[in-house]
Amino acid sequence: MPAVETDALVIGAGPAGLFQVFQLGLQGIRCHVVDVLPQAGGQCAALYPDKPLYDIPGLPHVTGLELTQRLLEQVKPFAPQFHFEQEVTGLTPSPEAPGQWSVDTANGLTFTAKTVFIAAGVGAFVPRALVLDGEGAFNPRHIHTGSAIDKLNEAAASGRFQNACCVVVGNDAQAVNTALALAQTDAPSQAPQSVTLVHRKDEFDAPEPQLQALASWRARGNIQVALGQPVALGAKQLQLAKDDDSEVTLPLDELFVCLGLSPRLGRLASWGLTLHKRQVTVDPASMATNLAGIYAIGDINDYAGKRKLIVCAFHEATLAAFAAAARVFPEQPVRLEYTTTSRLLKARLGV
Numbered sequence: 001m002p003a004v005e006t007d008a009l010v011i012g013a014g015p016a017g018l019f020q021v022f023q024l025g026l027q028g029i030r031c032h033v034v035d036v037l038p039q040a041g042g043q044c045a046a047l048y049p050d051k052p053l054y055d056i057p058g059l060p061h062v063t064g065l066e067l068t069q070r071l072l073e074q075v076k077p078f079a080p081q082f083h084f085e086q087e088v089t090g091l092t093p094s095p096e097a098p099g100q101w102s103v104d105t106a107n108g109l110t111f112t113a114k115t116v117f118i119a120a121g122v123g124a125f126v127p128r129a130l131v132l133d134g135e136g137a138f139n140p141r142h143i144h145t146g147s148a149i150d151k152l153n154e155a156a157a158s159g160r161f162q163n164a165c166c167v168v169v170g171n172d173a174q175a176v177n178t179a180l181a182l183a184q185t186d187a188p189s190q191a192p193q194s195v196t197l198v199h200r201k202d203e204f205d206a207p208e209p210q211l212q213a214l215a216s217w218r219a220r221g222n223i224q225v226a227l228g229q230p231v232a233l234g235a236k237q238l239q240l241a242k243d244d245d246s247e248v249t250l251p252l253d254e255l256f257v258c259l260g261l262s263p264r265l266g267r268l269a270s271w272g273l274t275l276h277k278r279q280v281t282v283d284p285a286s287m288a289t290n291l292a293g294i295y296a297i298g299d300i301n302d303y304a305g306k307r308k309l310i311v312c313a314f315h316e317a318t319l320a321a322f323a324a325a326a327r328v329f330p331e332q333p334v335r336l337e338y339t340t341t342s343r344l345l346k347a348r349l350g351v
């Protein structure tokens, strides 16, 4: 596949990356955005979509999901091209275009970019793994993790797991939704043989409507809850250790691991960037890294006085866009203009 050529590539579609897109747009720079997750929003959407934030300027309270939606709305005039479920693994000087960067993803995409904005937060979010004894005994094709589970949930209604013993490990909204999706088949004949939700405590962290649905399906016996810690897999079973040191064995055909996401810094550490305590060192005036044309913003960067707050990421994205404009359009002066009064900015915004 030929390399995608772009003036700017943003790595990470969290709040920092999304606002970077907006600020680049104001500077007349269109960009591509890559994220390993299947959706935008970074930590806001993946870790606390329903929780309110109270320190975003002008928004007395806004949930993680609403903030993401507002940022996506704000970048619409600049039509960024998103590439989801793509982990950036390589960043090297472009062999074809001197002064530009070649950026590779694990799934085979390559970009040639004049400027790169690392908005990678605390790292690429990957599903947290369940480490069990005897994993070789169970067919790994029947272990489901991450966003693949959400896709399978759609197939569950039409009998994809008919007659199977399904075990869902976890207590978050994805775990609860998965148990509900497995139990709620279009016809009773398409239902799994059993749906068991496994967690150490009988406490689940999901929005109220899902918790009420869970209670109702449990009362009808369509979903069981087993308390304990998964410790070992057999060919057709999952063993749990209970808090009182006793053990329980569950029949198992399909295992759904919903243990949330954990960040992985990954290959970023080998890109030649100056790092301090696993953060990318930047010039606070421009967010420039030690590599020309590469900027770092948001939770991933480090400078004197750094605070890992979204409001600070927004400021950083603004400064980085001004710095990048001078690089992308070296023949033009970079002026400060107001969106309220500038014809140029209004034209770019389409207002």
Ligand SMILES: Cc1cc2nc3c(=O)[nH]c(=O)nc-3n(C[C@H](O)[C@H](O)[C@H](O)COP(=O)(O)OP(=O)(O)OC[C@H]3O[C@@H](n4cnc5c(N)ncnc54)[C@H](O)[C@@H]3O)c2cc1C
Binding pocket: 011, 012, 013, 014, 015, 016, 017, 034, 035, 036, 037, 041, 042, 043, 044, 047, 048, 052, 053, 054, 055, 086, 087, 088, 089, 119, 120, 121, 122, 123, 124, 125, 266, 268, 297, 298, 299, 300, 308, 309, 310, 311, 313
């Ligand atoms: C529970 C909780 C509550 C919080 N409350 C607040 C609050 O009230 N106010 C506040 O200001 N902040 C709050 N924060 C912190 C705030 O969420 C972060 O500061 C913010 O999300 C950082 O934004 P970011 O875009 O830099 O990184 P992230 O949100 O972490 O986004 C980074 C994105 O980059 C992607 N990525 C990373 N590496 C790669 C790669 N190699 N390839 C492809 N994609 C990659 C990740 O998948 C992720 O989507 C809270 C955090 C948590 C966990």
